[in-house]
Amino acid sequence: MSAETQTQELIARRNRLLGPAYRLFYEQPVHVVRGEGVWLYDAAGNRYLDAYNNVACVGHCHPHVIEAIARQAAVLNTHTRYLHETILDYAERLLARFPTELGNVMFTCTGSEANDLALRVARTCTGGTGVVVTRNAYHGVTGALAELSPSLGLPEPTAPHVRLVSAPQSAGDETGEIFASHIRAAFEDMAGSGIRPAALLVDTIFSSDGVFADPPGFLRPALEAAHAAGALFIADEVQPGFGRCGEGLWGFARHGIVPDMVTMGKPMGNGHPIAAMAARPELLREFGARSRYFNTFGGNPVSAAAGMAVLDVIERENLIENAGRTGTDLRERLEALRARHELVAEVRGAGLFIGVELRRGNAPAGAETAKLVNAMRGRGVLISAAGPGANVLKIRPPLVFREDHSDLLVEALDQALKEIPIG
Structure with a gap:
């Protein structure tokens, strides 16, 4: 044949x-x-x-990552309702690569789940439901995230609680302020419809919108606009994270900002399904007091071993x-x-x-x-x-x-x- x-x-x-x-x-x-x-x-x-x-x-099939997965899988794989050191070792190592304000991390299996969790936390802590995303964004495939992912081809507007803004279109000095003005207008329109804001969710390199990275720092006015509206800033690092942007581990770091939450996914395990959300501890204290979260496979020992191995390779090579x-x-x-x-x-x-x-x-x-x-x-x-x-x-x-x-x-x-x- x-x-x-x-x-x-x-x-x-x-x-x-x-x-x-x-x-x-x-x-x-x-x-x-x-x-x-x-x-x-x-x-x-x-x-x-x-x-x-x-x-x-x-890199595909990196031997160090493969060996770490196989070694842990041969000993134990279970979930986060049992005590285990590997998830804690990985959490410490991962959080050490974030600003100190982001002191907690919760594990999931996919970036979609991480964004979904961040959205739940934002809505719990703000009491709002409204979310602003860019006009051609992609943030995930759960029901909640599909409404925030217009690049999937859903009708516009995607849902009553969603507002779309154009991605930054230039690399000039006014890029940040222009982008922030669109965000402010979106939140004002949301409030005018009686919708309380919850979050601004941004892929920090705007990959689905056409890749917009410059000038460094242009996301700061956007974060300030979100906070002024009573919303939280969620940095989606599923695509730009883990060294992709060539300056530190995270895309948001190029802009000199500290998000309220950061979501991670695809690259974390080099193909093994592991994802996570890092957050300000005060947000998770409030979320944990009102709710609970459990993910059977999120943060299992094999996934944590894969994540540790990926950090090893990024650092050693x-x-x-x-x-x-x-x-x-x-x-x-x-x-x-x-x-x-x-x-x-x-x-x-x-x-x-x-x-x-x-x-x-x-x-x-x-x-x-x-x-x-x-x-x-x-x-x-x-x-x-x-x-x-x-x-x-x-x-x-x-x-x-x-x-x-x-x-x-x-x-x-x-x-x-x-x-x-x-x-």
């Missing part, structure tokens, strides 16, 4: 068994069977440069520094492409989280972006697209990405851009 026939049979079987709600990447889906470092391999043995996957943040150095080099190379290709309108990002916006004149080049993503897949490089116009190439490789991998990515993109007709 040919690889193409096998792929088509797998697609048909998947559709039959899993139903129509799932989606696959690429016009020709990739049948991956193995991963190692920055590489994925398909059933035919073809190698793909993974420039998109932040789940395996320290200097991956934050690598993200900063390699990301700067990659953005410079992509800027050079902008001078040669009319479609490339802007390159932006921080560390190894990069957005390349494509426009045809003043119009978002969504169709061309889709062609490029698929052309890159054909050249053995995996990326994706983001933004309300689906016209921003989203480049977000594992943190072990190096300059020689950037060479391959930029060369493939240069050649693919040459194949996209202009005019």
